[in-house]
Amino acid sequence: MTRLFNFSAGPATLPESVLLQAQAEMLDWNGVGASIVEISHRSADFIAVAAQAEADLRSLIGIPDDYAVLFLSGGATTQQALLALNFAAPGQAVDYVVTGHWGKTAIKQVSPYVHVHIAANGEPGGFHDIPARDSWTLTPDAAYVHITANETIHGVEFRDAPVVGDVPLFADFSSSIASEPVDVSKYGVIYAGAQKNLGPVGVAVVIIRRDLLERSGQPRADIFDYRSHAARDSMLNTPPTWNWYLAGLVFKWMLAEGGVDEFARRNATKSRLVYEAIDSSGGFYRNDVVPQARSRMNIPYFLPDETLTARFVAESKAAGLLALKGHKAVGGLRASLYNALPVQAAQALVDFMRDFQQRNG
Amino acid sequence: MTRLFNFSAGPATLPESVLLQAQAEMLDWNGVGASIVEISHRSADFIAVAAQAEADLRSLIGIPDDYAVLFLSGGATTQQALLALNFAAPGQAVDYVVTGHWGKTAIKQVSPYVHVHIAANGEPGGFHDIPARDSWTLTPDAAYVHITANETIHGVEFRDAPVVGDVPLFADFSSSIASEPVDVSKYGVIYAGAQKNLGPVGVAVVIIRRDLLERSGQPRADIFDYRSHAARDSMLNTPPTWNWYLAGLVFKWMLAEGGVDEFARRNATKSRLVYEAIDSSGGFYRNDVVPQARSRMNIPYFLPDETLTARFVAESKAAGLLALKGHKAVGGLRASLYNALPVQAAQALVDFMRDFQQRNG
CATH class of the missing domain: 3.90.1150.10 (Aspartate Aminotransferase, domain 1)
Structure with missing residues (x-):
């Protein structure tokens, strides 16, 4: 067994100690006589794992109590679509700041549902910089302002949360969550696929200021409704339990490392x-x-x-x-x-x- | 390490030999110097694993070439919503045959999008039987007829595909897929969460007769479009690679067992x-x-x-x-x-x- 240095952009390298623990527990987790991937998500055993993962993530990032934390399947791209369905009225204006490939992808997901206004766009400059804040053309009654905190392909990262006034700031933190301190209170929604800094692919974390859950959004299936997921502690349907568990092990490792x-x-x-x-x-x-x-x-x-x-x-x-x-x-x-x-x-x-x-x- | 007999309804027991292989490969898969959960889904290594899993599933179930096979995140509940978005016009009639709890859940997901007609309902009889076929009231121009092949809570199972004429038959096979021979050609869509008969939770299989992909459906995000997933071999976004890989190991085990x-x-x-x-x-x-x-x-x-x-x-x-x-x-x-x-x-x-x-x- 040889572990090499792995610079993958995601799915990405995981802590060796976490993989060793998952390996040791693969056939019999915690003495229950089965793997954690074989037990019910509604068992007391798994619910405790899920709750501990949320508590550890809250501690790690410093998530205030007035924010809900969801662990969902579907990756960040699905969340990009759900942002519009949950937080914008049909055809309402939304502001997007595009600083690379993933900002464009985010727009593609919401275009069927809302009026996308590109408030700033780094593409004419080859995505080599973040357009200066005073050049942004924000819409006063936009449902939200969306940024990509870090662009994995173009290598462009916001150093701080931009000030955007009373319109809530939504951020795709897929590739930089938990990589340095962040003031969550400056954001309305932070979302991230886990597969870069938080754990394995197959689970996404969505951090939502609770007052936003009162927005009616647009007609949508129950499974696309963040309120339903929040009310059921992310167990509206069968969640990706193994992926959630492994993310929880990564959170514990990060806390132990400092x-x-x-x-x-x-x-x-x-x-x-x-x-x-x-x-x-x-x-x-x-x-x-x-x-x-x-x-x-x-x-x-x-x-x-x-x-x-x-x-x-x-x-x-x-x-x-x-x-x-x-x-x-x-x-x-x-x-x-x-x-x-x-x-x-x-x-x-x-x-x-x-x-x-x-x-x- | 003690493995007990595990009668969980799902997530459910997995073959011990599959867990042993996943355990052995946890830190270094196939000699690449990393776990399979740490490598890119776009690497030649993972694409080969994904393609082999599809080929093995096609062989196992007997899926004709004129059906697409998708491996998606989000579980069966998400697919229930996507059926309406992809295959029915806004407000179009769809027929649902309800034989237990999950048939009702399926209706809940599509109600915002289509006109649901309950063609038959076992609930008045306490879900102790499947309503006789000649009692079903099918809609001639329905987008599809939906059944739940097996109901995990009420323990009711269709023994054969019901004959429903020219309207395509869609079936939730989450809890009985690959448990006995099935004539796929009798169905327009078969979908299943993997976590009962196919592998781990966190990945769903969707088998779609290709001509249905030509339907325009309704306005939807790209990530909710089966055509986009089919065109990108289920790698429109980062798929749940470890879950897909483990399902592939289960397919190989099933083939080897007979x-x-x-x-x-x-x-x-x-x-x-x-x-x-x-x-x-x-x-x-x-x-x-x-x-x-x-x-x-x-x-x-x-x-x-x-x-x-x-x-x-x-x-x-x-x-x-x-x-x-x-x-x-x-x-x-x-x-x-x-x-x-x-x-x-x-x-x-x-x-x-x-x-x-x-x-x-």
């Missing part, structure tokens, strides 16, 4: 190492994002040509550095540095980058 | 054992479903009073027979006998039932 403050330090260290290697390469490696908008989680970067890129991908994999190929939408390379990726992995990557440059530069 | 024919034999044996124990108990145990509609998968049954029921639940658990408490909607006891439950488990249950009756009858 919580979000500690991961903020590690993530700053990792991303600084890689950006310094890029910026000190004399142009051999190139990242196009302006420094103040650079993501700490996902670093897309480029070599002078496709031949070198292919060689880098093959040689880095052979050296035990996995999944460094860039997303097909932009090409090049990408290093994802989520919570569970150790600092040693980033150090190993920059050592490899320097060696690769010496041999090919 | 396929659906063999499981039909085992399931007939198990259910016959339990029904005989009930029917030969002189009224001590009671199942109210008429013999021709009795489920092979879920057997709800009752003792003379609540005190005995509580004692049965406690003593059977102490004897290593898990999760025999009935669903709260009907009370009593329930034995679920899905594919991965061995015949020895059913034998152990009836042995316990006879012993319990001797001591308490």
